[in-house]
Amino acid sequence: AAPGAAELEAELSALGAKVTIAACDFADRAATAELLDSLPDLDAVVHAAGVLDDGVLDSLTPQRLATVLKSKVDSAITLDELTRNRDLSAFVLFSSLAATLGAAGQGNYVAANAVLDALAEHRAGLGLPATSIAWGPWAGAGMAAGTGTRSERGGIRPLAPDVATAALGQALSGSDTVVAVADVDWAQFAPGFTAVRAARLLDDLPEARRALETVVKPEPDFRAKLDALTGPERERALLDLVRAEVAAVLGYASPATVDPGLAFKELGLDSLTAVELRNGLAAVTGLSLPATLGFDYANPAALAQHLGRELGPADPAAAAEAELDRIEAAFAALTAEQLAGTRITTRLQALLSRLGTGPAENTRQKLETASETEIFDFIDNELGLA
Incomplete structure (x- = not known):
């Protein structure tokens, strides 16, 4: 049993609750069957297991995928199959918002939670109780611990535990098989989520639509502005763009605080934020850029020079006209x-x-x-x- 299990059992028993705490690998069918046989009065199942092994897609291996699937998927399927003959009032699966929205660097975790959502739909189709809840991050300890700053920059705030448990009660009393529960700052989240491509997922959410309607589109767009610049001014505009995107992704106070000569790794870039940097730059420039962009170039200055080459030289006529305007x-x-x-x-x-x-x-x-x-x-x- 887990450390502190005996103390927890004693506290709950003192409150009048009937508690049994047992260690079991639910991916092990035989061990799970033995445990379930010892619980003849079992009324509900809540599956809240999960492990992380994050990495961008091309770094994942069959083993890294299996590690996450074993905890999330294998154990859920085992519990589903071994409780089919029980008269359960609830079969609850703790899924993740990552399966609903996607999550950079969590391809294996996204896939595992998507299976949980599908399993709930399958059970519901058979007339069995099933609820899959795609949770956003919870505040405090847990799997999301340490990721709050990054997720909050994207507009997903940690859920207070009392709010989350209240939402759990609402989900179980409702008729939806799969629900998503998260504390979202739509004004911050929606524009970033749709920066690279449109997302039909948000079309039916009034809050998201309102947030997108208020987004001010820069005029003229960056490429048009860049085409009117030459020499040092063009180089400065490209570097300003890279520094602004780095500051947004890594949480710097302002683009001015991003040292253009400092290596991306020293600035704090990792495989996940590198994907976010690529997405932001691709959205602004319209270029098709690799996810490894932040590691292919030494620093923001080198990356700005690369973008300048990819975007091509300024249109001479437009540049001349801009000079005449000046x-x-x-x-x-x-x-x-x-x-x-x-x-x-x-x-x-x-x-x-x-x-x-x-x-x-x-x-x-x-x-x-x-x-x-x-x-x-x-x-x-x-x-x-x-």
């Missing part, structure tokens, strides 16, 4: 007095000569004798900056 804004801030005595006239002459905008000699002559006001008019009319 020139127009600069001239708008100058007075005729400030313009006098500068080399601007000479540089405009050289630029127009290269562009072949009209006869160069005539243009040069006009600019040489033009007043400050006439030069402003020339910029507006000839270069199309008006």
Whole structure:
């Protein structure tokens, strides 16, 4: 028996409860049958077993899958088969929200809990009692201990135990075979959950729909903005994007606190958050990116350079137009007095000569004798900056 089992049994017995605490591997059919035979008055089964062996999909092995399935699936199937002849009032399976929504780095755990949901549906189809509850993380101790910060960043808050037990009672008194119970901040969760692709799962949830309706779409989009930039400004925009995504995934206070020269591992990136980083960057850039993105490049600066290569060079025409916009804004801030005595006239002459905008000699002559006001008019009319 588990440590403290005798003390727990004594406390419950003092409250008038009939308690039997026994150690049993429920994946072992013979041991389970022996235990059930010792409980002739068994009225309900609550299956709350589970173990974790997390890792991204390409790191999973048959053994790592079997480890999780044995605890979750094998034991549930054994209990199902060996209690078919019992008149049970309830057969409760503790599933996980991971099977409902998916969970990065938990492919084996997702699959195991999906089987529990399917088993409940199967039992219900046979007219047997069955309820599978896809739980979000519980606060305090348990399998979710230590994951609170990460899950809360995604909008899934730990359930208070008293709220969770109240929800359990509601689930058992209802008619649904499979239910999900979680404390969700929809304003935070829904946009992130649909960042890479739409999710029909949320269509019937009013809270999720309202959250998605309030999401402000950036205008212009990142790629359009990037195409209008060149040189250092383009490089800075790419690095800002990477730092912002890293800060969001790893919980940094702001993108400015992310050191672009520090290795991703030193920044705190692991296999799970690497997937989240890839998803965020893919959503913004529209690129097809590998899940190993955070490990393929030394640091945020190197990753930003890679994204720049993948996105291709800026459109020359768009970049030139953006530069003209900047020139127009600069001239708008100058007075005729400030313009006098500068080399601007000479540089405009050289630029127009290269562009072949009209006869160069005539243009040069006009600019040489033009007043400050006439030069402003020339910029507006000839270069199309008006």
